[in-house]
Amino acid sequence: MKSAYLQDFCVAINDTKTGVFVNGKFCKDPKLVVANDFFHSGFDKPRNTCNAVGSAVTQSFVEQLLGLNTLGVSLARIDFAPNGGLNPPHTHPRGRGTETLVVKEGTLFVGFVSSNQDGETPAVAFSGLSSQNPGTITIANSVFGSNPPIDPNVLTKAFMLDKNVVKYLQSHF
Numbered sequence: 001m002k003s004a005y006l007q008d009f010c011v012a013i014n015d016t017k018t019g020v021f022v023n024g025k026f027c028k029d030p031k032l033v034v035a036n037d038f039f040h041s042g043f044d045k046p047r048n049t050c051n052a053v054g055s056a057v058t059q060s061f062v063e064q065l066l067g068l069n070t071l072g073v074s075l076a077r078i079d080f081a082p083n084g085g086l087n088p089p090h091t092h093p094r095g096r097g098t099e100t101l102v103v104k105e106g107t108l109f110v111g112f113v114s115s116n117q118d119g120e121t122p123a124v125a126f127s128g129l130s131s132q133n134p135g136t137i138t139i140a141n142s143v144f145g146s147n148p149p150i151d152p153n154v155l156t157k158a159f160m161l162d163k164n165v166v167k168y169l170q171s172h173f
Contacts, residue, residue, distance in 0.1 A: 011037040012062055012069035025062065025069045038067035043077045046124070054085030062132040074132055080106065080123040089139040098130035145173025 011033050012025035028037070040060045047056030058077040062068045078087055092099065101110055106123025143150065144166075155166045 009033070009067060010070040012066040027069065028066075033067075038065070040065040043075075043126070046122070047077075047079045049079050049081035049085055049122070053088055054081035054083075055079060055087050057087070061134065068132040071132055072130060074129045074134060076127045076129070078125045078127060080108065080125070082120050082122050085123070091137045091139070092129055092131065092134035093137055094131045094133055094135045099134075100128045102126045102128075140169075141173060144169045 009030070010025070010027035013028045014026065016026060042058050043060070045058075047058055049056050056079045058079075060068075060075040060077075062074065065074075068074055080086070101108075102125060103110075104124040104126060106121050108123050108125060110125075143155065149170055152163050152166045152170065155161070155170075156163045159166070
């Protein structure tokens with residue numbers, strides 16, 4: 001009797017005819033796997049941080065790096081603008097919140113609640129997440145920009161804010 005086949009990797013593909021469905025994605029035939037399935041470029045290039053939050057994220061999740069499928073990890077590069085660039089408070093619903101951060105340059109205030117840059121020079125950080133496709137839910141968007149909107153009375157009470165402040169915040173989403 002042959003020993004059971006153990007698959008070391010499962011490169012994601014969208015082909016339902018030739019793939020085997022595992023962990024939310026179809027697996028490429030291991031005989032067709034190539035080195036490029038485990039390669040992603042772009043972390044060496046800074047991204048434009050001229051936006052409302054002063055940061056830009058370069059993802060290397062399973063959609064960008066097919067070889068991550070079933071490995072339970074992913075990476076991201078976060079570029080921060082000087083003088084207040086921030087990564088908005090957020091959660092990763094498919095990663096159970098496990099994230100590490102390595103600051104490559106600059107100075108950041110980092111915590112469980114926020115990641116805000118404190119220095120006057122650009123900052124770069126790399127994050128590792130415990131999911132191949134962690135997703136991101138930005139707190140402000142999901143609370144004040146939900147559709148349908150959350151009743152302002154609920155948000156007034158939850159955040160102990162004036163109702164007009166809540167309506168003002170909701171109007172920006």
